[in-house]
Amino acid sequence: xxxxxxxxxxxxxxxxKDQCIPCQEGYELETSLKKAIKEKCTxxxxxxxxxxxxxKLFLLIILISILIPLFC
Amino acid sequence: xxxDVQVENEIDPSPHARQIFEKEFMPHLDAMYNFALRxxxxxxxxxxxxxxxxxxxxRFINSFEPGTYAKAWLFRILKNNFINDYRKKSRGPSKxxxxxxxxxxxxxxxxxxxxxxxLHAETVNEMLGDEITKAIQALPVDFRMxxxxxxxxxxxxxxxxxxxxxxxxxxxSRLHRARALLKDSLATYAKSKGYKADTLSxxx
Numbered sequence: 195x196x197x198x199x200x201x202x203x204x205x206x207x208x209x210x211k212d213q214c215i216p217c218q219e220g221y222e223l224e225t226s227l228k229k230a231i232k233e234k235c236t237x238x239x240x241x242x243x244x245x246x247x248x249x250k251l252f253l254l255i256i257l258i259s260i261l262i263p264l265f266c
Numbered sequence: 267x268x269x270d271v272q273v274e275n276e277i278d279p280s281p282h283a284r285q286i287f288e289k290e291f292m293p294h295l296d297a298m299y300n301f302a303l304r305x306x307x308x309x310x311x312x313x314x315x316x317x318x319x320x321x322x323x324x325r326f327i328n329s330f331e332p333g334t335y336a337k338a339w340l341f342r343i344l345k346n347n348f349i350n351d352y353r354k355k356s357r358g359p360s361k362x363x364x365x366x367x368x369x370x371x372x373x374x375x376x377x378x379x380x381x382x383x384x385l386h387a388e389t390v391n392e393m394l395g396d397e398i399t400k401a402i403q404a405l406p407v408d409f410r411m412x413x414x415x416x417x418x419x420x421x422x423x424x425x426x427x428x429x430x431x432x433x434x435x436x437x438x439s440r441l442h443r444a445r446a447l448l449k450d451s452l453a454t455y456a457k458s459k460g461y462k463a464d465t466l467s468x469x470x
Contacts, residue, residue: 196416230393235300235398235399235418236300243295243313246313
């Protein structure tokens with residue numbers, strides 16, 4: 195599910211899964227939960243934060259560009 | 267003032283540094299904000315945390331190796347920033363409907379939560395994002411982090427071990443435990459709200 199199993203481990207699991215109802219249900223539940231988290235729990239960064247970070251960084255760079263020659 | 271100058275001297279104002287920042291770091295702003303929001307449970311704190319992380323990342327930009335995974339590097343800074351500066355003041359999770367998660371949690375070595383068998387894939391598919399988000403936010407922070415890193419951001423176990431500074435074996439066990447707690451929480455919630463009552467086993 196997390197793409198961490200080796201090809202052999204994955205093949206063994208998939209072969210076993212079809213003959214084991216609890217394994218199937220567990221796999222379906224885990225997969226659904228992972229999918230639901232991925233699809234339903236995302237938030238977009240507010241545009242103003244993007245702008246604020248760029249402004250702060252720009253000011254900082256200007257400030258440093260002025261200050262460094264004074265102290266070197 | 268001496269301190270300020272010392273700190274500022276560490277910052278690289280070159281166009282190259284700015285280019286790396288724009289090209290490598292800024293595309294991950296949405297993911298960073300989402301992670302910060304899940305950690306702090308507060309929009310203002312999340313914005314401050316992301317801003318601090320970006321400025322810190324710029325300050326240490328010379329230690330970033332271009333071509334390596336910028337997102338993992340940024341998430342590690344964000345996580346450290348959260349632990350050092352924000353954890354104490356962050357708001358607690360919503361405790362109205364999900365407080366059983368806190369009650370049931372005592373440590374990573376606890377036995378498995380008891381309600382997992384009551385949760386079915388169809389129930390999860392029916393749930394709203396808000397309900398799942400609340401359940402995640404009610405998890406203790408170490409479990410919340412690993413769920414977000416793995417299921418939302420799709421980091422590998424090795425990347426998560428580096429971000430969280432824990433052995434890969436701990437990543438596996440913590441993830442297993444976090445998922446068990448989350449399923450337990452959602453099963454209890456689903457039952458209380460009458461989700462797919464016919465598919466619930468009714469065991470308590």
